[in-house]
Amino acid sequence: MLWNTLLLALRSIRRNLMRSFLTILGIVIGVAAVITMVTLGNGATRAVSDQISSMGSNLLMVRPGQRYGPGTEAAPNFKSADVEAIRNQITSAQAVAPVVSMSATAVYQARNWSTVVTGSNNDYFQAGNWELAAGRSFSETEERAGKTVCVIGDTVRDKLFGGQNPVGSEIRIKQFSCEVIGLLKAKGQSAMGSDQDDTVVMPLRTVQRRLTGSQDINRLSLSVREGASIDAAKDQLTLLLRERRNIAENEDDDFRVMDTRQIAETLTSTTKILTMLLGAVAAVSLLVGGIGIMNIMLVSVTERTREIGIRLAIGALEREVLLQFLIEAVVLSSLGGLIGIVIATAASIFLAGLMNVPYLFDPGINLLSFFFSAAIGVMFGFFPARRAASLNPIDALRHE
Amino acid sequence: MSDPALIRLSAITKTFGRGQAAFQALKGIDLAIEAGEFVAIMGPSGSGKSTAMNILGCLDTPTSGSYEFEGVRVEQLSRNQRALLRRHYLGFVFQGFNLLARTTALENVELPLIYRGEPAAARHAAARAALEQVGLAGWEHHTPGELSGGQQQRVAIARAIVTRPHVLLADEPTGNLDTHTGEEIMDLIGALNRDQGITVLMVTHEPDMAAHAKRVVRFVDGRVDSDRRNGEPA
Incomplete structure (x- = not known):
């Protein structure tokens, strides 16, 4: 009986191709949308956390923050003396890099490229996990005297020098020219999606004198020695900075210290929310597909x-x-589900490549949307039939 | 009353609706039909002839009374048992053909055999033979949409006889056909009765068509008004 019924069901699907196609279409679109969205969202989350872990797990970042309340004014930047104090007093700090950044246009011969110029010291390379592909980093004299030398990122090399070796050449930044002494190894996109290799690094003093014209430091990057407690270093740093910035006992910090774990949590929680949001939107399309099936x-x-x-x-x-x-409904909705999964896989791989995020196969969402679509198909295909089959044959025959 | 009748209706009533809106379509039908008969059931609209036909065909159940089919009390059967009775003993031809749309003639004729669980080869052979018998050899792979009304009714007859039923029930089989085609269909049904001994019950309101039957039962107002044999011998 089962075999014969299967035969009847398949015949029925075959001779109602249009109806079968429309039924399948609703499920295909719904399933494909849900799986693609969730897969890409997962990939984006993974990409963010990968990039953050590439920053190193022992990094602390300090920025001036805003105090809330009456008489609010922008919190002051840091000074070179802060850097020295941290170096001297926070023993677990391995590298302490002051960071001053501004955008500027770099020119080499006829080519120019708008990039970000960062003023710092050699600790910057250590704290940021940068390695040199060619050349050298700053000498002590260059740092102290604010010489016009720079280490450039891979994107800047590509835009200004093409295939040439940049080390030893002079590039022009604003009004001064500057010798390229080193080339950084490419790191790729940052967690925030910006190109980390689009950078020119100079001694702090050079940037302060020639570009910003002030002694201010925008932020600090610290790396903590292997084995030392990040939380302890963070507490010490907070205490030291509160003291140096004359913050009273009952006042809030006017700066923020973040470690990479925190940054990672913040960013991945954002992408997770986005994933859920996309998934919800896609789930609506699955529902709409279900309503389409119901209509047909x-x-x-x-x-x-x-x-x-x-x-x-x-x-x-x-x-x-x-x-x-029942067999008809199950065959159609499973077929739709399978086609949806195939399309979703293809679309996810293609879009993941386009968006530069890893493709992660998520069996959970595949199974979930497959069974959901099957349930919809069975519900809407089977229950109307059940009502009809319980009629007297003559009433079913005369149905108008 | 000496030999047991194939079909025996006793005091059959059928009421549609309830209470004030209740309508009694059959008001006590007694009717006996023997194997091999060709009975035409006639009567004006609303006389209950189609209702009686549906009860005879086990498509509908009587409100009261008893219906014996080959000695079996049909009104005591379950829904599934009635379906099995239809499957094994009855064949239907309807006014509106009632073929499956977009399905070839061969597949339509095969359908009852699939429910009977016949193997594919036997099914194909029997369906082809039935189509040939109704004069549709060569039309096996046409769908109802590609066939004329007469041809569709022939497919329906082939579907009804492919299981070699004991009784063929035809409800206004020529109602949707022109006179000439109707005559052809009647000849076909008459031949099935004459040559294969299939008992035929046919509802019609056309005297010309009833003339093909050996016995004419006339319904009026939910009762049997007259029951007589046609003078011409078969």
Whole structure:
């Protein structure tokens, strides 16, 4: 009986190609949308956390922050003396890099490129996990005297020098020219999506004198010695800075110290929320697909009811008719689910490549949307049929 | 009353609706039909002839009374048992053909055999033979949409007889056909009765068509008004 019923179900699907196609289409779109969205969201989350872990787990970042409350004014920047104090007093700090950044246009011969110029010291390379691909880092004299030398990132090399070796050449930044002494190894995109290799690094003093014209330092990057407690270093640093910035006992910090774990948590929680949001939007399309199926089933219910009447009249048992419709519904919605999964996989791999995020296969969401679509198909395909099959054959035959 | 009748209706009533809106379509039908008969059931609209036909065909159940089919009390059967009775003993031809749309003639004729669980080869052979018998050899792979009304009714007849039923029930089989085609269909049904001994019950309101039957039962107002044999011998 099962075999015969399967035969009947497949025949029915085959001879109602348009209806079958529309039924499948709703499920395909819904399933493909949900899986693609969630897969890409997962990939983006993974990409962010990968990039953050590439920054190193022992990094602390300090920025001036805003105090809230009456008489609010912008918190002051840091000074070179802060850097010295941290170096001297925070023993677990391995590298302490002051950072001053501003955008500027770099020019080499006829080419120019708008980039970010960062003023810092050699600790900057250590704290940021930078390695040199060619050349050298700053000498002590260059740092102290604020010489016009720079280490450039891979993107800047590409834009200004093409395939040439940049070390030893002079590039112009604003009004001064500056010797390229080193080339950084490429790091790729940052967690925030910016190109980390689009950078020119100079001694702090050079940037302060020639570009910003002030003694201020925008932020600090610290790396903590291997084995030392990050939390302890963070507490010490906070205490020291509160003291140096004359913050009273009952006042809030006017700066923020963040470690990479915190940054990672902040950023991945954002992408996770986005993933959920995308998933919810896609789930709506799955639902709409389900409603589409319902419509098609309801539109064809008159024809199907008569068909059920014919089958009953020539001696089909109610359960045979029901089994046939159940098989039809299951075959159609599983087929739709499978096609949806295939399309979603192709789309996810393609879009992940386009968006530069890793493709992560998530069996959970594949199974979930597959079974959800199957459930919708069965619900809307089977229950109208059940009502029709319980009619008297003559009433089903005369259904208008 | 000496030999047991194939079909025996006793005091059959059928009421549609309830209470004030109740309508009694059959008001006590007694009717006996023996194997091999060709009975035409006639009567004006609303006389209950189609209702009686549906009860005879086990497509509908009587409100009261008893219906014996080959000695079996049909009104005591379950829904599934009635379906099995239809499957094994009855064949139907309807006014509106009631073929499955977009399905080839061969597949339509095969359908009852699938429910009977016949193997594919036997099914194909029997369906082809039935189509040939109704004069549709060569039309096996046409769908109802590609066939004329007469041809569709022939497919329906092939579907009804492919299981070699004991009784063929035809409800206004020529109602949707022109006179000439109707005559052809009647000849076909008459031949099935004459040559294969299939008992035929046919509802019609056309005297020309009823003339093909050996016995004419006339319904009026939910009762049997007259029951007589046609003068011409078969």
